[in-house]
Amino acid sequence: MRCCSLIISTLKKRLVNNPMSRNWQLLVAAGLAILMIITRSNYFDWATVLPSASLAIFFLVGFYLRSYLSFAVFAGLAYACDYWVLYIGGEGCFTSAYGFIFAGYFLLWRSAKWAAERYDLGRLQNGIKLLAVALLSISGAFLISNGSFYAFSGNFSDLSLIDYSARVMRYYFTYLTDPLIYLGIVALVHRLVERLPATNVEASE
16 A cells, blocks of 8 residues: 555656656647547547547646647647648638637637646635636637637628627537536546545555
């Protein structure tokens, strides 16, 4: 039991407490990259039932990895996935407004980085604050993405802003809840890793 406690304690220090070691950063980055490929590229037929994890991924990259390089790498991966979908399946949405989705992703990344430097998941109050940051940043990304699509895509010249807003608002709920599901799962794992060492120490005594 003492050996298990030592292993989990090491995991807590390296995975939960920032700054993370380089090896753990690479592990987290690899896991998030695989998740993005699975949910964004449509390469795996069985994965089409999964909602896109991109919004959650950029939030988690900001929270755990934090470097500007990490944002650039994942932005490049998102673009590569979109290009793959366009090249292979002939599907995609590359308009003049496409680049603005990365402004939304940057908002998510920067908000999570800001929150990670101030809050952790060790206290309920901090968890509520992190949830508020996630809600606000996801909502901001929604406004940036849909607002830029209306303004610059050239597809809505005959549609008023009010009518367009009414149309896109029906997608707001899933836009908000899909990333929150992924973030909730990660938060649970995060908290479990934090709590396990103390449990094991008590059991060993």
